[in-house]
Each structure stands twice: as structure tokens, then as C-alpha cells.
Amino acid sequence: MVRVFLDAGVLIGAFKGEPDVREPAFAILGCPLLEFWYSPLLHLEVILQAVHHKQADELKFYDEYFGHANMYGDLDRTFQIAAPDAKRHGIPVVDALHVAAANLSRCAALITTEKPTKPLFRTSLVKVVSLQAGHKGSQTIRQLTGA
Numbered sequence: 001m002v003r004v005f006l007d008a009g010v011l012i013g014a015f016k017g018e019p020d021v022r023e024p025a026f027a028i029l030g031c032p033l034l035e036f037w038y039s040p041l042l043h044l045e046v047i048l049q050a051v052h053h054k055q056a057d058e059l060k061f062y063d064e065y066f067g068h069a070n071m072y073g074d075l076d077r078t079f080q081i082a083a084p085d086a087k088r089h090g091i092p093v094v095d096a097l098h099v100a101a102a103n104l105s106r107c108a109a110l111i112t113t114e115k116p117t118k119p120l121f122r123t124s125l126v127k128v129v130s131l132q133a134g135h136k137g138s139q140t141i142r143q144l145t146g147a
Contacts, residue, residue, distance in 0.1 A: 001035040002109075002145050004028070005102035007095075008045045011111030015061045017128070021113055024140060028111060028147065035067035038134060039101035043071070072105035078118050083126065089122035089143065097111045102126040107143055 006028070013021035014029055028034065040070045042065055050058040072078070078100045086096035095114070102110040103125040116119050129140055 002033055003035045003037055003105060003107040004144065005037045005042075005096060005098060005105065005107045005110045005126070006112060007038050007098055007112040007114070011046050011062065011065060013113055013130070013131070017059050017113075018134075021131055028140060031140065031141050031145075037072055037102065037105040037107050038066065038069050039072055041073065041078075041094070041097050041099065041101070070105070072101045074104065077104060085123055085125055090119045091123060092119070095120045099123050099125050099128075111140065 008122055010025050010028070014025035017025065047059065047062055050062065078097055079144045080099035081103060082096040085091060085099060086093060091099065099120065100112060101142065109127040109129045111129050111131065112120065113131050121128050131140070
């Protein structure tokens with residue numbers, strides 16, 4: 001199993017994104033070779049709008065994902081790792097926290113919908129893979145698993 005951390009854009013895109021994000025996101029979510037990890041911060045980031053707007057189907061989708069994924073929950077350690085990386089590379093705070101959680105949970109990659117030109121891609125803590133880079137889900141899976 002290959003550990004991966006999906007950012008909020010991938011999860012939100014899987015539920016209600018355009019086909020160029022939704023289709024590869026679903027391919028990744030359906031891959032039995034991947035083990036999914038998240039942090040409490042990602043969980044909160046993803047569900048806030050769905051809760052606020054009472055989107056029951058969307059919440060059910062996220063509950064299904066988080067119910068089967070693994071959580072890395074040491075927020076103190078996440079902040080200790082994220083702060084220097086954010087300062088060094090100019091990574092926005094939430095992205096830096098996701099990078100740190102992915103690193104600490106020993107993920108092979110953080111999969112995002114951010115463009116490869118964003119500061120997030122400057123980190124060396126975890127490999128960052130963008131669905132915006134024209135990656136199809138199958139390409140991303142092969143890249144990560146070799147399958």
C-alpha cells in the first residue's frame with residue numbers, strides 16, 4: 001500500500017468538481033493500492049462549507065472518505081514541521097500544515113488541485129502531485145505505485 005494525503009481541492013473536486021478534476025480524483029479514491037491519510041485540519045477545512053449550507057449528500061460523501069482514511073492527529077508536531085517549511089518556501093499556512101501532516105504520516109505524496117507553479121511545490125518534505133498538471137488518475141496512480 002502506498003500512503004497518500006489528498007488536499008481539500010481533490011476531495012471537494014471529487015464530489016462537485018469539473019470532469020477534469022472529478023474523474024482523476026475518483027480514479028485515485030478507487031485505487032486499492034493507495035492508503036489515504038488526513039489531518040483534523042483537513043477534515044474541518046472540507047466539511048465547513050457543506051455543514052454551513054446543509055449539503056447532506058456532500059457531507060455523506062466526506063463522511064465515507066474520512067471513515068475509511070487514517071488520521072494523523074499530532075497537531076503540535078504538525079505545527080513544528082510546518083512553520084519552518086512555510087517560512088523557507090513561502091507556502092501558505094494551510095498548505096504547509098497539510099505538507100507537514102503528509103510528511104509525518106509517512107505519505108509518498110500529497111495530491112492536490114493546485115497548479116505546479118504554486119509555492120506548495122517547493123517543499124522537499126513530501127512529493128507533491130497536481131491534478132492540474134494534466135494528470136489523469138491512472139497516470140498519478142502509476143506514478144505513485146508503479147502499477
